[in-house]
Structures are given as C-alpha cells and as structure tokens.
Amino acid sequence: MLMPTDRTTYCPNCYYPMPQTGPYCGHCGQKYTTGRVRIWTLIGDFLESIFNVDSNILRTTLALFVPGKLTRDYFEGKHKRYVSPLRLFFATAVVLFAVLGLYLFTNLESQMTRATNKSRYQAYLSSFRNQLDSARAQAAALFPEGEAQLPGLDSLSALIEDPRKDSFNLVYFKRVRTGLVESVPVAVSMEDLMEMPLDSLPPHYGIRGFWHQLQVRQLAKLNREGGDFTRFALSKLIWMAVLMMPAIALMLKLLYIRRRYFYVEHLVFTLHYHAFAFFCLSAVLLVANTGWGYTLGEFLFPISILGTAFYLYKAMRRFYRQRRFKTLLKFGLLNFAYLCIFTAFALLMAVVATLAY
Structure with missing residues (x-):
C-alpha cells in the first residue's frame, strides 16, 4: 500500500x-487510518495481536528448554523475538508462588491454624480450671471443718484435664560476653501466651532489652496468629528469590572471572535458568495435586530436581563454552555456593518476616 504523494499525511x-x-x-x-474502522479490521487487529503474543511466548518457551540457547541468543542481539529476561523470570516466579500458595501453603496454614486453636483451647481451659478451683474453695468454706467433702466438684475436676502445669517455650537470642549468640528459652504458661497483652508478656517474665522483648513479643504473636503468618511469609518469598539472583550472578562472576564476561551476562543467565526451574517445579506441583497424579508427582519430583541440575550443567557448557572437566568443577562449586546462599537468604527471610509480622 502506497501513501498519496500529492500532499503530506x-x-x-x-x-x-x-x-x-x-x-x-x-x-x-x-x-x-482515517478513523473509520470496519468490523473486519477490528477482528483482524485482535487476531494479529493474539498470534503475535503467542508466537513470542512460544519461541521463548521452546528456546528456554534448550540449555543456554536463550541467553546466547539474547546477547547476540535477538531481543525482539523473545520475552525479556526480567519479565520471564517474574512471570514464572508468580506462577510458582501461586501454585505453592494454592497447595503447599494452604495445607501449612491449616496445620498452624489447628495448632493455634489447640493452644487457645488450653488457655481457655486453664482459665476455667482457675474458676473451678475458686468455686470449690468458696463451697468448702460453707461447710464445717472436717465435713468439706465435695465429691461433685472433685469428680468434675478429675474429668477435666488441668493444662496449667503445661507451658510453652519461647526462645529468643542474646549476645553473651564472648561475642557469640546463645538461645534463651522462656517457659510461658499457655494462658499467658494466648491471653496476656503482647506488650506486657516480656516484662512479666523478666525479659529486658528492646531486641529481646521484640523477639518474644513477635514469637507470641506468631503462636496466636499462626495461620495468618503463612500468607504473610508467602508474600515475602518472591522477594527472597529476587534478592538471591544478584548474589548467584556474583558467584558466577567469580567462577568465570578470567573469561571477561560482564556481570549483566551472568545475571541474565541466572534469570533464564531460574525461569526454567520455576516452570518445571510448577508443572510437577500441579501434576502432584490433581488427585490422579499424586503418585506420578512423587515420581516426577526427584526427576525434575535431577533434570534441572543437568540443565544447569548443559547451559553452563553452551553459554560459557568451557571444557567438560572445568564446567563440571565449576558446576559443583556453584551448587555448593547456591546451597549456602539459599540457606542464608531463607534464614534472613524467616527472621525478617517474624520480626516484621
């Protein structure tokens, strides 16, 4: 189609x-366009946008399943045909954490809610036993000395368990003179744990210091509202995954420091690998929770772990182009560093989530 040449459009x-x-x-x-749109033009634009998006996603997905290909193509300048690394990473991460929240964290939330309800029941029962003992003492005072036989109340006391002797250990950490950190358990009654105001609980048990009181207060809140904490923690997991990516990319930078790769190249490689891992793990979790596929999911889970490990090795071979022995050695070092980084970030996330909850 040629535009008219007699005037500027x-x-x-x-x-x-x-x-x-x-x-x-x-x-x-x-x-x-002149502004007049026909129905076939509208339908054609709709179909074109759908097929363009689908082809872009399809090309990215197919390239993602070839270890290292997506990263190599990206740094060869083929940007337009694929979904960007950050968008791909966030999309697969959102899908994974949605699946985790739907299945894994729903069960965990139910378990924590049941545990919280059990503790609350024991706290209410402790309060009831206190009232029962008080009523027994008042009733006994009405009888002459030696005739205070109250078989009814005694039988009732025997039938109802007495949870007042039970306690719950709240553990907080403090720094000792040697510079190390040690854990300090605090035995708290179930009634105080569930009923006492959070600000009054630490001083009541002789805990001093802002950070010590903050730890005990947050742990008590966690035991009171355990079910809600799982949703709060899940919302922080995706940020833990995001913050891990620069650390893993830095480790790759150190492993390949003599190859003169830019840091961003290691970062994109890390994003692409985790997008593949998130995709596979989401698929396995979905299969495992379809009812008929639970046994199949248990079988696929270890296979997916081994598969993603093999994928990482092949991706490192394709992208960094080193010999098998060197790649295998760096693969082992990277996995060890990954375990350390994951553990450190998981502990940090757990601490931050507990203190911020």
Missing part, C-alpha cells in the same frame, strides 16, 4: 508525517 496518533511508501508511521508504528 500526518499520523492521527502522534501527528508525525507519514512516509510516502507505506501505511505505518515511522515514529509510533501505528497503521494509518
């Missing part, structure tokens, strides 16, 4: 002069 979207040899604006890319 402007793009109705950005008012840039339209080219004389085509219908698309060279500034914003919109197709020229």
